[in-house]
Amino acid sequence: MAYRNPAPTVDIIVEMLDRPDRPIILIERMFEPLGWAIPGGFIDYGESAETAGKREAMEEIGLEIELVELLGVYSAPDRDPRQHTLSTVYIATATGTPKAGDDAxxxxxxxxxxxxxxxxxxxxxxxxxxxxxxxxxxxxxLGK
Structure with missing residues (x-):
């Protein structure tokens, strides 16, 4: 019997420490599904969720982040129209000016x-x- 498991992903809510009211960063996606999203992506084999979060932030917004805490894990089978994913979502902080990269x-x-x-x-x-x-x-x- 072949097993099908959700693909692990990470998403990061990045608060800007050097701006009043601590705004957050969103990216406009370059590929389907198009639209605005929280920075993030797939966790590579052999990579921790924390390392993936820092890597994805650097690739998508060009900033080094500091992970502050875990917001939650989101795993609804329909959360990503491309496939079933399971996302670990962190709150992080950064300073500087984001620059779109990778698929942003x-x-x-x-x-x-x-x-x-x-x-x-x-x-x-x-x-x-x-x-x-x-x-x-x-x-x-949980579960809502």
Missing amino acids: KQAHVLNLWEIPKNLCFDHGKIVADYLKYRYYQQRPI
Whole structure:
């Protein structure tokens, strides 16, 4: 019997420490699915989620990040239209000016009221969970 497992990914909510109100970075994707997303990507074989997060941040936004804490793990089978993925989501901090790279068409620092409503994947839910945690110290509810 052949096993099919979700592909491991990592996503990073990057707070900008050197800007008022600690805005976050979103990227505009260059490839399908098109749209705005949190920086992140697939974890390579033999790589930890933490290392993948730092690598993906450098590749997509050109910044070194400091991982601060784990926001949660998101694993809904339909979270990525391309295949079933399981994402470890971190909150991180950075300073500097993001520069789009790898599969990011653009990288923008956005205040929380500027965040587009229709984010790719399940990133709208992730950002909503982040905002509840940031402002109300409410952790995401498991399975919701």
